[in-house]
Structures are given as structure tokens and as C-alpha cells.
Amino acid sequence: TLGMLASQAIAKSVPPDASVDKWKLYRWLCEARPKLGISDRALSVLNALMSFYPKTDLAGSDGLVVFPSNAQLSLRTHGMAETTLRRHLAALVESGLLTRRDSPNGKRYVRRDPQGAIGEAFGFSLAPLLARAEEIEQLAAEVVAERLLLQRLRERVTLVRRDIAKLIGTALEDGLAGDWMRYEADFRVLVLALPRVPTPEILTPALAALEALRAEIINHLERQVILKKSAGNAGQTERHKQNSKPDSSSDFEPRFESKQGGDAEREQERVAVQHGNGDEKTSGRYSQWPVDVPTTAKGVHPQPANVSDALKPYPLGLVLQACPEIVAFGPGGAISSWRDLMTAAVVVRSMLAVSASAYENACAILGPENAATVIACILERAGHINSAGGYLRDLTRRAERGEFSLGPMLMALTRANEKPVRQVG
Incomplete structure (x- = not known):
């Protein structure tokens, strides 16, 4: 496909002095997985492929081609079926993280020189990973920032919900005047509107609505407290009187x-x-x-x-x-x-x-x-x-x-x- 051709062109543009720690790169891939559109099972297959590369750093001067058989890949992916392996390998190639270097007969193998060095290898090239290392790192940073933002928003929503519940409970317990049932109903509507899997785009307006409701309740309570303090004149009594005679009606x-x-x-x-x-x-x-x-x-x-x-x-x-x-x-x-x-x-x-x-x-x-x-x-x-x-x-x-x-x-x-x-x- 045109996408595969673009990936191959990017892989060829890797400078010879470029290098990156393959396991650090793999952690970035795990963080950026939602933006790359690959599954966790596909990442497991990629992890197995990277483990066949003998060095810790992916270097542009090397061939960066790994050539394990499906049987060896299945062992390093904890017994994954061959059909599943092929499906996830195809997904990695389509996403531009791998490129194929096919042999004439479609098998994966290597030719070595008389000294035992690798002369020509057929299999999967890891060069696209090295070429896109900077992009993957940036995507991983964005995902981490979004996760932290979501965590802070959820914490703030939890605190505001707790404040509103306590304020309404205090008002009901102390018998303060006010439309507390309406506040309770509005609070329940806002809480029930929160999705099971929230996103920052959904939580931001929901948090603003909850904070506005909390501010309204606090203002109402402050007015009630001021009125209650100003009601302590001699013409009023706040004491409770009750007839406890045994001969009551x-x-x-x-x-x-x-x-x-x-x-x-x-x-x-x-x-x-x-x-x-x-x-x-x-x-x-x-x-x-x-x-x-x-x-x-x-x-x-x-x-x-x-x-x-x-x-x-x-x-x-x-x-x-x-x-x-x-x-x-x-x-x-x-x-x-x-x-x-x-x-x-x-x-x-x-x-x-x-x-x-x-x-x-x-x-x-x-x-x-x-x-x-x-x-x-x-x-x-x-x-x-x-x-x-x-x-x-x-x-x-x-x-x-x-x-x-x-x-x-x-x-x-x-x-x-x-x-x-x-x-x-």
C-alpha cells in the first residue's frame, strides 16, 4: 500500500549515527498505543521481535533486520497461535512500525559471510521504529499529559461532589430554610450525567457546573447563617418546648x-x-x-x-x-x-x-x-x-x-x- 511505501521511505532516511535504547522506545510505544492505533497483543509481538535484536540500542549503522521463525515467535509470545501472530504482524506493518524484507521464497533467513558476519537478512526491519523514535516519544508525552489532566479533573470532581453532599446534609440536619430538595435533585442530575469512562472534554464542563452549584449552595448557606445570627432578639425564642406531662391527650x-x-x-x-x-x-x-x-x-x-x-x-x-x-x-x-x-x-x-x-x-x-x-x-x-x-x-x-x-x-x-x-x- 501507499502507507507501506511511505514507511519504507522513512526507514531509508535514518542517519547512520542515529541510535535509541530499544526498551525505552518500547515503553514509549506502550504509552502512545492509543494514538498509534495498535492493540496490546500487537505490542507483545513487537516486544518479541525486538528481543531477537542482539543489541540494546537500535543503531542506524546496523541492518536492523530480525528473522525469527513463527515457531520461535510463538514461544516468546507465550504460545500465541500462528494465525494470530500473522494478524498482529500485518497490523504492525500497516501502522508503519515495521517493514518486511521478503526473500525470494517468502521465508525468513540470513546469509553469512565466511567470517560468520551477517551478509544479507530477510525478515522484519526495525528501522521504522528508529526513524519514528522522536515522534513516538512526543506522542507518549501527550498521552501522559492527558492522563495526568484526567486524573486531576477526576480528583476535583470528587472533592466538589463531596463538598456539595456535605453542605446539603448539614443544611438538612440543621433545619435551615431553603429549597434543598431542588439542590439535591440538581446534584443528582449532574452526577448521573457523568460517563463511566470520562474524558477531559466531558469532565471540564461537568466540573464547571458542579462548582457553580457548590457556590450557589454556599452563598445560600451564608445568607442563612447571617439571618440566623441577626434573629437573636428578645422577641424571638429559638428554644424548643414540649409538653411531657403523663396525662397528655x-x-x-x-x-x-x-x-x-x-x-x-x-x-x-x-x-x-x-x-x-x-x-x-x-x-x-x-x-x-x-x-x-x-x-x-x-x-x-x-x-x-x-x-x-x-x-x-x-x-x-x-x-x-x-x-x-x-x-x-x-x-x-x-x-x-x-x-x-x-x-x-x-x-x-x-x-x-x-x-x-x-x-x-x-x-x-x-x-x-x-x-x-x-x-x-x-x-x-x-x-x-x-x-x-x-x-x-x-x-x-x-x-x-x-x-x-x-x-x-x-x-x-x-x-x-x-x-x-x-x-x-
Whole structure:
């Protein structure tokens, strides 16, 4: 082909004083392989051919022709089949790294003079490698530079992703006002758009978008911190008050069933409980539990006095004891803080097909910690609930009216997960 003719012309232009270390050249070839368009198996064949050249340096004054048989090449390529050898040798010739010096009968051999020196050899010439050594070195340097750039971009993307996740988790954990669900959704869209095998051309704009999102979140958090500091006047109270009297009012909480009953059925079971029918007769959809009614709402965005987001979150250990299923969805398969629980709740919310608006409304009414706890409870009994999103909206509406308490739900799940105690004696 014309390409082979060009390679032969380049090989003839090698100056006699040119030389290069053949193994250094081979390392450059390995680095520049993506730009040269050759496979790793072809490089293995080239390595075997170079090993038949007796000297360490490829010199222009030598013939640079190697003439091993296919059997010897197969041995030095760890038993590569002869048909595979021929295919890779053809690829090396087409890429301009080798040239053929064919004998009259097509065999590879050498003629020596009476003193044993090589007179004429037929086989493969390594002269194109020596002629293109400078080009191969430059290609290898470009590949290394691109790899380092890709590594730095991936590191920066990882750091920015970590910063955004921590900032959103901190805001949710501290209950700061803001459209955090939108930030979380934008963050997920950017992360899911990253390819499995990234390139600098793809990572550069993705990194710019992530950094812009991080800057927006930081600016929003800084404004929230400034507002929170300026809100410490005598007319406001940031303290949480809760009625913990033992004679607090009682209410009925929906248990984890697939369908909710109407008001008439609810009233019938309320009357049944008040007449002392016992747990056996009230084991349907509702059960009687004490409810802590808050006296004030927390945060700078007050809710009605009976809204349950004013309640203090229950201990994280109690939540995990009642809802162990959500632990597997935490960062690294573990949950050690409220931030981890809220991160897992976002994942579980998507898995249960709960809309972002329903979960955001639950966070506004119940509080981020309690909303994540409710998601964990729903996951625990997901097999008994037809519509997790509808169930969450129903609980949120009841909480807004002051008719829902999270404690009985946790207690019921805790008792259900307790192992029977072995009797002694």
C-alpha cells in the first residue's frame, strides 16, 4: 500500500549515527498505543521481535533486520497461535512500525559471510521504529499529559461532589430554610450525567457546573447563617418546648396497612378503645398511644402550634432499632448520624416512588429528621403499603392537624423487631 511505501521511505532516511535504547522506545510505544492505533497483543509481538535484536540500542549503522521463525515467535509470545501472530504482524506493518524484507521464497533467513558476519537478512526491519523514535516519544508525552489532566479533573470532581453532599446534609440536619430538595435533585442530575469512562472534554464542563452549584449552595448557606445570627432578639425564642406531662391527650395513629379507613370506621374504633376492648380487638388499623403536643414551633418559619415538626426528633439509636432496613442504604452501608439517615431517606424515597414534592412537604411539616424517620418506617413495612407516596401525604396532613405522633409508630416497630427472650429453667 501507499502507507507501506511511505514507511519504507522513512526507514531509508535514518542517519547512520542515529541510535535509541530499544526498551525505552518500547515503553514509549506502550504509552502512545492509543494514538498509534495498535492493540496490546500487537505490542507483545513487537516486544518479541525486538528481543531477537542482539543489541540494546537500535543503531542506524546496523541492518536492523530480525528473522525469527513463527515457531520461535510463538514461544516468546507465550504460545500465541500462528494465525494470530500473522494478524498482529500485518497490523504492525500497516501502522508503519515495521517493514518486511521478503526473500525470494517468502521465508525468513540470513546469509553469512565466511567470517560468520551477517551478509544479507530477510525478515522484519526495525528501522521504522528508529526513524519514528522522536515522534513516538512526543506522542507518549501527550498521552501522559492527558492522563495526568484526567486524573486531576477526576480528583476535583470528587472533592466538589463531596463538598456539595456535605453542605446539603448539614443544611438538612440543621433545619435551615431553603429549597434543598431542588439542590439535591440538581446534584443528582449532574452526577448521573457523568460517563463511566470520562474524558477531559466531558469532565471540564461537568466540573464547571458542579462548582457553580457548590457556590450557589454556599452563598445560600451564608445568607442563612447571617439571618440566623441577626434573629437573636428578645422577641424571638429559638428554644424548643414540649409538653411531657403523663396525662397528655391520646390519639390514634394509622398502622402500616395498605388502605386507610374512613372517618366513620375511625370513630368506631376510637369508641371501642375508650370502652376498654383491649389490644386484641383494636389490632386493626389504629391503636391508642400517648401524643406529645408541642406548645411552640421551632425555627424562623413558625407553623401552627399543633404541627408535629415542633417535636424533638427521637434518638437515632431508637430509630435504627425500629427500622434496621434503612441502614443498608446509608453512605457506605452504615448510618452513624442524622445526616446519614437523611441521605439514605432521599435514596429510599426515590426507590419507593415517593415524589419529591411529597417528601419536601413532609420535611416542612414534620422536620427533616422526623420526615427521614417516617421514610424509614415506611420502608420497614413497604410490603404492606400500596402507595408509599399517598401514605406519606396522609401522615403529613394528619401531622399538620396535630393528629399524628411518631412515637407509637416507632414503638410498634421496635416491639415487632424484638427477638423472643429464651426462658431459663
